Amino acid sequence: MDSTRLLAFPMLLALLHPSPTASVTVSTSKAKVVAHENSNAVLSCEFKTEKDPNPRIEWKKNGKGITFVYFEGNFKEPYAGRASIDGATVTLHSVTQKDTGVYRCEVTAKMDHVPLGEINVTLNVLVPPHTPSCEVPETVLSGSAVELHCKDKLSVPAATYSWYKDNKAMAAGHTLDSHYSLDTHSGTLKFKAVSKADAGHYRCESSNEVGPPKSCPGHKMEVKEFELSLPLLIAVGAGAFLLLVLCCLGACLCYRRGCCCRRRKPKENKQRRNQPNYSPPMQDPRFYKHTKSFMI
Numbered sequence: 001m002d003s004t005r006l007l008a009f010p011m012l013l014a015l016l017h018p019s020p021t022a023s024v025t026v027s028t029s030k031a032k033v034v035a036h037e038n039s040n041a042v043l044s045c046e047f048k049t050e051k052d053p054n055p056r057i058e059w060k061k062n063g064k065g066i067t068f069v070y071f072e073g074n075f076k077e078p079y080a081g082r083a084s085i086d087g088a089t090v091t092l093h094s095v096t097q098k099d100t101g102v103y104r105c106e107v108t109a110k111m112d113h114v115p116l117g118e119i120n121v122t123l124n125v126l127v128p129p130h131t132p133s134c135e136v137p138e139t140v141l142s143g144s145a146v147e148l149h150c151k152d153k154l155s156v157p158a159a160t161y162s163w164y165k166d167n168k169a170m171a172a173g174h175t176l177d178s179h180y181s182l183d184t185h186s187g188t189l190k191f192k193a194v195s196k197a198d199a200g201h202y203r204c205e206s207s208n209e210v211g212p213p214k215s216c217p218g219h220k221m222e223v224k225e226f227e228l229s230l231p232l233l234i235a236v237g238a239g240a241f242l243l244l245v246l247c248c249l250g251a252c253l254c255y256r257r258g259c260c261c262r263r264r265k266p267k268e269n270k271q272r273r274n275q276p277n278y279s280p281p282m283q284d285p286r287f288y289k290h291t292k293s294f295m296i
């Protein structure tokens with residue numbers, strides 16, 4: 001019924017304009033296809049030629065360069081064995097995220113006046129949530145800043161995250177009365193300063209509208225108070241004692257070698273001699289003796 005109508009209109013046009021305007025026309029019933037992972041995707045391509053009964057049909061995929069999907073009557077890798085064609089409409093079976101992209105249907109009818117027609121079909125493969133990877137520290141120090149991470153890189157569209165403490169959902173965002181913030185898009189749970197009350201079992205869930213949410217098993221987080229234990233005290237004491245001994249040893253060695261005391265004496269004499277009301281020590285017999293012996 002529909003097809004006779006479709007055919008009737010161009011025929012009427014051809015009768016009205018008997019000029020050689022024979023051309024191939026290509027169209028699609030769905031230019032944007034959305035398919036769930038592992039389901040089939042139909043890439044529709046309909047064509048009509050004026051004269052050529054056997055046009056050439058090709059499917060290509062635009063990506064990093066153009067790859068052939070269907071060429072010379074065969075599906076090419078990686079489509080061989082998992083795709084079928086009916087007319088020019090292709091069905092991809094059990095699609096994966098890798099199949100996402102723009103596909104082009106090209107119909108070439110050499111006998112027609114305008115021999116080439118093409119359409120693009122965009123395929124978007126949606127992926128339900130996968131089990132996210134969770135990062136929960138085992139032991140944290142009370143009062144310290146702590147971050148818990150959650151990531152599910154595979155789901156399409158990108159997952160949103162929720163955190164559960166002891167199987168109770170935590171409030172998202174940054175509420176005034178809470179001492180943590182939860183970013184549902186990045187999956188990060190941040191504590192400014194953890195307290196004993198934050199200890200517990202933490203797990204995270206990733207979700208999108210494609211499939212059921214998935215949760216990681218989660219981990220227990222322990223919060224420890226900072227306390228002075230005996231071994232720590234002994235270690236600190238021993239360290240301080242060792243440092244003191246080393247300092248003493250260094251000072252003694254320096255003193256013995258005289259690097260700090262002896263060389264300064266002659267310098268001091270010279271300085272004193274340059275002073276304006278300085279009387280040389282020669283006048284004083286005691287000093288005279290000393291200076292002479294020094295000069296020799």
Ligand SMILES: *[C@@H]1O[C@H](CO)[C@@H](O)[C@H](O)[C@H]1NC(C)=O
Nearest residue numbers: 062102103104118119120121
């Ligand atoms: C299909 O897409 C390609 C590349 O993205 C573009 O060059 C071409 O003009 C498109 N064809 C149609 C019919 O939109």
